[in-house]
Amino acid sequence: MKHLEEYRNPDAVKHYVRRIMETAGRRFTIMEICGGQTHAILKYGIDRLLEDNIGFIHGPGCPVCITPADKIIAAMEIASSDDVIFCSFGDMLRVPAGGGDLLSTRASGADVRMVYSPIDALKIARANPEKTVVFFAIGFETTAPATALAVYKAKMENLSNFSMLVSHSLVLPAVRYILSSPDNGIDGILAAGHVCTVSGYEGYEEIAREFEMPITVTGFEPVDLLRGIYSCVRLMESGKNIVDNQYSRAVVREGNKTARDMIGEVFRVADSEWRGIGIIRESGLVLREEYADYDALKRFGVSAPAVSESNECISGEVLKGNRKPYHCPAFGTKCTPEHPLGATMVSSEGACAAYYNYMEVRDRE
Template sequence: MKYVDEFRDPAAARRYAEAIARITTRPWTIMEICGGQTHAIVRHGIDQMLPDGIALLHGPGCPVCVTPAGIIDAAIAIATRPGVIFCSFGDMLRVPGEGGSLLAARARGADVRMVYSPLDALAIARAHPGREVVFLAIGFETTAPTTAMAVLQAERAGLANFSLLVSHVLVPPAIEALLGDPDNQVQGFLAAGHVCTVMGYREYEPIARRHGIPIVVTGFEPLDLLQGLYLCIRQLEQGRAEVENPYSRSVRRDGNRAAREAIARVFAVQPQRWRGIGDIPASGLGLAPTYARYDALRRFADVAVPPERVGECISGEILRGVKKPTDCPAFGTRCTPEHPLGATMVSSEGACAAYYRYRRPHALQATTTGGTP
């Protein structure tokens, strides 16, 4: 608890907010690029501590949220095949595709199992040699190393009944895409500390120079976020555009060498479709040709990933920072965590889920009176 308290000290938070107010002379718009940071900002009211004119936008930093609906539909098609055990992280079970969810497929009889790691799926494959075990591999650079390790262990063990439905995505190309969006309002970024723990932050340096935009590597506790905001606003006020790393207790410029080498060995960079955003060049990781035999879409060659459709959910605009969850007419009524229209209401890192939990009137009342929202 001492470690947590150190980064959640109310007096220190107020001092940071006062320092931000002192250096702020004009409006600025800053985007955090991590769903965990979004939840911390909304939960602790960090955006409400800032001076008028400082706007925080929530970017495409939720791995569940950016996984396209077509991948969910392909997952369901594979999961319902005879002899398949389909494994997924818990949040993914409830994410709607065009044809329902993995949870609904399980209710109809598919053998869909929640796991905490691709290594859990690997253990299931060892335990069931007569079944095809498929793992839905999603996430940013943070989770890609564990997927790579699962592939390397499957190769070492000679497991022929293990495969992956891969939808890993990369953060720097997404930032480039956001900055090229005609609706872009972002003037500074808070980079995700856990992604940078794996990959380092060298890739962000040319983005900052090319676009003239500050990028601050930031952690997830309230004081981490307030410090990141202070440094980002200070750069904006001074006319600088650099990468700063106050999260040095976890992040080094070159990241984690072993994790990066595992990613580079198992995966190849490819174009990737993002839910609600569309195709972003060089923004995904697919299995390298050497490991193509572990690709579930090759193993189940008749399963296709259908194109995205535009529906009522405005998750694309939310993920691009164009709108807030409360701008959606379905928010909290036709769209709830129990009956979500889109992934941003399902995931524990989704912006809509954060606003639903912490920013609805009854949630605010419960928070201020000591209840549970």
């Protein structure tokens, strides 16, 4: 934990805030890609420390938020089947879809368990041969390698009582999608360190060239973020449209090849729906034909039904960076973490939850 203190050091924070203020010749708009970055920026008040110089647009990188509602409905249906143990990451359990969520499915009698890793779900399958174990595989490049490994191991072991409801997404196609909107107003990007540990940042180099904007890879601690923002401001000032890696203690340019190979062994790239945004080309992962037996949708014959979303919720616009959570008339009134209208209000990485938790919501009422 010594390192944590280092990356939260108040003197270092003040130093970078000062340097950013001195360097920025005008007000810049930066998009941070990941919900983890958004939460850190709001929690530590980095947005307020820099409010005269930097405007933040919050990116789509919240895996729980963008998991389509129809997949969650399918999850609830599978979890309610006889003799099923349904395993999910914790913060997926509260996400609303079609008037319910997995916690309410559990309350109605389903065996829904929170796990920390798909490998834990695999252990549950081995220990319960008389049950069918289903893992809700969601997330970006960060969680996909472990999911792939779990399926790979299950196949090696011929484990027949294990399958997955897959809803994996890839970050880069979504970044490209958002930047393709002509009036996005974004001057620079903070790429998420966690995803880059796996994917590397060669793909970001193409984006920096194509969309003519600098990109900095950052970590999630205040000093990491501020160092990244400082780098981004310098690049924006000098007009250098390149990628700068300010998270070199975890990220290398080529990423983690072993992890990517494991993803490639089990999954292939396909078009994918992002909740609130729509279909983004080649932005998802689906099981390859060789692993199709592990597809829970096929195994349970569940077709993910189309779901109509709350027409009050603007989470899609929030995820695309077009609107701020407090622009929503339901924010903090009709929509709260206890009674969410959209996923962005419940996820620990959702932008609405970040604003609700860290801003003075009550003053806006």
